[in-house]
Amino acid sequence: MIPVTARGAKILVIDDEPHILRAMRSILSKSYEVELAASGEEGLQFAAECAPDLVILDLALPGITGMEVCRTLREWLKAPILILSVRDGEGDKIAALDLGADDYLTKPFLAGELLAHVRALLRRAGSAPNGPGQVRSGDLVVDLAERKVTRRGDPVKLTRIEYTILARLASSADKVVTTGMLIRSVWGVATTEDSRALRVHISNLRSKIEPDPSVPCHVVTEPGVGYRFLTESV
Amino acid sequence: MERSPSRSRASWPARPDYLLIFGLVGITAFILLSTLFAPDPASLVRDRYDILGILLVGVVASLRGTRAGLLFALGAFAVLAMLEFSNGSLEGMTADLLVDLFVFLGVALVQGVQSGHLRQREIAAEENQRRLSLLSRLSQRLVPTVGSSALHECLAELRDLMNASQASLFLVDDAGELVAQARDEAPWFAERPEAMALVERVFAGCVRSTGDEPCRPQQSDAKGRESGKAVAVPLSAAGGPLGVLYLSEPERGRYDALELDFLRIAAEMIAAYLEGEQQQTAISAAAAEEATRRLKSNLVSSVSHGLKTPLAAATATVTGLLEEGTVRDDETRRELRSTIQDLKVLDERIGDLLDVSRLEATGWQPNLDWNDLADVCSSVLTRVPAASRTRIRCQFPSGLPIARFDLVQMTHALYHLVENALAYSPPDAPIVLSASSDAEFVRFSVEDSGPGVCEEERDLIFDKFQRGSAGSLVDGGTGLGLTIVSEIVRYHSGRIRVEDVQPHGSRFVIELPRES
Numbered sequence: 001m002i003p004v005t006a007r008g009a010k011i012l013v014i015d016d017e018p019h020i021l022r023a024m025r026s027i028l029s030k031s032y033e034v035e036l037a038a039s040g041e042e043g044l045q046f047a048a049e050c051a052p053d054l055v056i057l058d059l060a061l062p063g064i065t066g067m068e069v070c071r072t073l074r075e076w077l078k079a080p081i082l083i084l085s086v087r088d089g090e091g092d093k094i095a096a097l098d099l100g101a102d103d104y105l106t107k108p109f110l111a112g113e114l115l116a117h118v119r120a121l122l123r124r125a126g127s128a129p130n131g132p133g134q135v136r137s138g139d140l141v142v143d144l145a146e147r148k149v150t151r152r153g154d155p156v157k158l159t160r161i162e163y164t165i166l167a168r169l170a171s172s173a174d175k176v177v178t179t180g181m182l183i184r185s186v187w188g189v190a191t192t193e194d195s196r197a198l199r200v201h202i203s204n205l206r207s208k209i210e211p212d213p214s215v216p217c218h219v220v221t222e223p224g225v226g227y228r229f230l231t232e233s234v
Numbered sequence: 235m236e237r238s239p240s241r242s243r244a245s246w247p248a249r250p251d252y253l254l255i256f257g258l259v260g261i262t263a264f265i266l267l268s269t270l271f272a273p274d275p276a277s278l279v280r281d282r283y284d285i286l287g288i289l290l291v292g293v294v295a296s297l298r299g300t301r302a303g304l305l306f307a308l309g310a311f312a313v314l315a316m317l318e319f320s321n322g323s324l325e326g327m328t329a330d331l332l333v334d335l336f337v338f339l340g341v342a343l344v345q346g347v348q349s350g351h352l353r354q355r356e357i358a359a360e361e362n363q364r365r366l367s368l369l370s371r372l373s374q375r376l377v378p379t380v381g382s383s384a385l386h387e388c389l390a391e392l393r394d395l396m397n398a399s400q401a402s403l404f405l406v407d408d409a410g411e412l413v414a415q416a417r418d419e420a421p422w423f424a425e426r427p428e429a430m431a432l433v434e435r436v437f438a439g440c441v442r443s444t445g446d447e448p449c450r451p452q453q454s455d456a457k458g459r460e461s462g463k464a465v466a467v468p469l470s471a472a473g474g475p476l477g478v479l480y481l482s483e484p485e486r487g488r489y490d491a492l493e494l495d496f497l498r499i500a501a502e503m504i505a506a507y508l509e510g511e512q513q514q515t516a517i518s519a520a521a522a523e524e525a526t527r528r529l530k531s532n533l534v535s536s537v538s539h540g541l542k543t544p545l546a547a548a549t550a551t552v553t554g555l556l557e558e559g560t561v562r563d564d565e566t567r568r569e570l571r572s573t574i575q576d577l578k579v580l581d582e583r584i585g586d587l588l589d590v591s592r593l594e595a596t597g598w599q600p601n602l603d604w605n606d607l608a609d610v611c612s613s614v615l616t617r618v619p620a621a622s623r624t625r626i627r628c629q630f631p632s633g634l635p636i637a638r639f640d641l642v643q644m645t646h647a648l649y650h651l652v653e654n655a656l657a658y659s660p661p662d663a664p665i666v667l668s669a670s671s672d673a674e675f676v677r678f679s680v681e682d683s684g685p686g687v688c689e690e691e692r693d694l695i696f697d698k699f700q701r702g703s704a705g706s707l708v709d710g711g712t713g714l715g716l717t718i719v720s721e722i723v724r725y726h727s728g729r730i731r732v733e734d735v736q737p738h739g740s741r742f743v744i745e746l747p748r749e750s
Contacts, residue, residue: 019547027554060539086542090601090642108546108581110574111554179603196604199636203606207632214608214630221609224601224642 008033009122012052014043014069015084016061024056027111028118040064047073054121057101058084059092067095074100080121084109090224094178097225102175104225120174135170137218137231140209142170151209161186162205165198169219169229178226202227260289283314284338291342292349299357300350307342314338361492368395368496373503385415385504392500396493397484404433405469405477405508412437412477429464433478436466463488467501471509479504534591541584549577586714589646593721600640600725607634607669607676613645614652614667622656629668637676639726639746644678647722650715651680651742658684659739675728675745683739687732695732696720719744 013024014037021036028034035050037043040061047055055073059066070081080102085093093104102124105117133145139152144167149156158166168185169177183194186201206213220228287310295303315335385403393401400422403415412434414420423430463483469476479501483489489497552573555562562570611628618626648667655665659682666681687695696716719742723730728746735741 017543019544023547023550108549111557199604199606214611214628223613
């Protein structure tokens, strides 16, 4: 893991659209060193040359697809990858996250959203390699080392599966964990029926840890993709 | 199995009469040997007329069948009796002579029956061989031939094989009418109304009973038979009657049962061929439809990319101008915020247009998965602008079941309903987003306190570009939102309705089957 301070971090943006590249440079260059690549081939080459601290990758690339670039980068690059996708591209988002991408942003996005995602990813990349012993989300604390969950200091009694789900989400705090990843971490192999069981367990988990389960604030749903354990508002 | 001897020889290769030759040679040899070596040849020959007669009965039965053999046996018996009578008076008839005569009759009849049976079996074997040969030729003609010329070639082959002067195929067109395949046959049938009547009657019978028996003109059509005897065979397939095969019989005789049987099998083969061709056409049409669908889908994706990319760049750039570290005066910041709001509206309207295009072009298949109903509430709230979020009251009771639906699409649908409710309700009036379930359905509802939807408009508001007559309290909307909602619900096999809320307002209810 490369320790990175947010300011001065090197960000590689791979997108074939000049308008997007221009906007990215305009938004990011105030705080970060920005490299722009207009194709997948160029992106792979720049990544090898400049060793970026974060890669922002558009999935809809001509030539080598964004998915291929993601797979290739993940083979040797440890820096986080933020993918850019269109609305209704949930399948692509899941595939990219399963390939090792760290987060996604749906176009069109606000500059503030982009910067928040970049900050969160760089912060996580710079944190201790073994991960935190405790993960906090508001008044909820998940102690991964002690395998304990407390809410306002009071212990929360969870079943084994509920804890496994919460621990998997908390260990990837602020990152999207796909439904498939969660099912595999609990049952090993993903099936449709496991998906049903997962929803039931998450519903039960929320009823124990969320102040209002119908509007969760700790374990939020990423529609069509998976779940995210929030430590702060992204 | 009765058949016409004259037609038999004319239609099929003549059978060599080996038995006749052997029989004649045997009889000649018997007479010669008897004459040469017997002490009283004339007496011997006369005494052995019975042997000669039995031999002849055998030969005739072998050549012409049982009936001819028996007739010949009776005839020979009569001749022998007359010969004996010519030798003396009735008083001269001894008991031995009578016994001899009746023994001759018995042996001759047995010989006739036996030889006749052998001949019948031989005829049956020949007929089977003919049938197989004909079917083989027909299948060789039909099976490897594909395309529109196949039927014409098959008909020509059939006409030659059956010695028919006319072989025609009538098929049902799209309007359900029988139409001759070859256009130049129309005048021929126009001159022969009895032929056309036969074809139509057979087809009508086929439609009624789905029978596939060949049909000849009935007795009432005697006049028609004078001008041309014909056979019509229905073409039936699993999907229903396809048409009629018409053959005019040759002048020299009518088709026998074997040939009619053959025609029926030929008609079955043609029907199978036609059905296969229809299926092939259907497959091609489906492939063409799929290609069109894919083309439309690609077009929508391309337009989507073309519209959304500059919009995304503009949104990112303009919002970037408001980020920290960028000094702007208040007026500029206000204008930038207004521009960002306009870009958001533009994005949503383009999204609506693309959603409708996508739904119409590709059949926006839901990605069904098990989901918590409460997730719909939180997902909708995430999309609603922060300023309006406090107006939304979520009523999702605990214990709601997990249901199978597409979370993204259902969020999209309910977001449109909430957006609609916000637009038509007075400012600050609450909007209630709720869910419930029973044994059959899960229900989402969005309730507002707007003017409501009058009875006449309830079916129309889901049409494209339709707006309620009450009018929105805020500017905007493409008139596509409710169309998108109803399409999403339809793809989930669900239903949507709008109800009145007292004292004023409306409630949109989406019902999805529990096991959709």
